Amino acid sequence: MNIVSLALKRVSGAFGVVAMIFLAFLMFGTTADVITRAVTGEPISGVFEMSELSLVMVVFLGAMWAQEDRAHIRVNMLSTRLSGLPHRVAMAFAWGCGALALFMFAWPATQEAIYSVSIWEFRWGYIQVPIWWAKVGLALGLWLAALQMALHAVLAALRDEPEDTTTGPET
Structure with missing residues (x-):
């Protein structure tokens, strides 16, 4: 179990770094695009399209990283009042339901990804962007x-x- 935990921790860290690179692009690319639009009246080609894709990557590559620190939004009114076996059962059930939901999303997303790769899917905007x-x-x-x-x-x-x-917030 420790080997799997360590492997997932390393992967989540790597995914987190990649998500932060996409976030940096969102910040700096959008800022540069706004400045360019204000000065020239024209956008930087491809920034809008890459921003859309960057948002997807930040959310879905950052999900593991957030889970590592239990940083997802959660309601813990019940679980804070429990301890011992009832707490373990409640937490296992909650994390299990979350895992099941993600597995249910992952299957059709995988089917769509396979199809997308098979046709080398792209989208048109100002420029052609592979998606x-x-x-x-x-x-x-x-x-x-x-x-x-x-x-x-x-x-x-x-x-x-x-x-x-x-x-x-901590004070």
């Missing part, structure tokens, strides 16, 4: 996030973790 690679990244991110969430479900069933009870 097959983003669909592959989306499917891969979903599968690995689902696997990581399933692992967290198993770990939650095996050992009790203290619940984060912070309700707001």
Whole structure:
């Protein structure tokens, strides 16, 4: 189990770095595009199209990274009041449901990615932009996030973790 956890941690870290590169493109590319539009009246070709794809990559490659730190939005009114076996069961059930939902999204995303690669899909905007690679990244991110969430479900069933009870920003 530790080997799988370590492997997923390394993959999530790598995916997180890639997601941050796409986020940097969103920040700097959009800023440069706005400045260029203000000065010349014309956009930078391809920035809008790449921004769309970058948003997808930030969300789906960053999902594992967020899960690693339990940074997804969650409601813990019930789980903070539980301890011991009831807490473990509730957490395992919750993480298991999340994993199941991600697996259900990953399957059709994979089918779409396979089709997209088979036709080398692209989209037209100001320029022709290949999008097959983003669909592959989306499917891969979903599968690995689902696997990581399933692992967290198993770990939650095996050992009790203290619940984060912070309700707001730290002061």
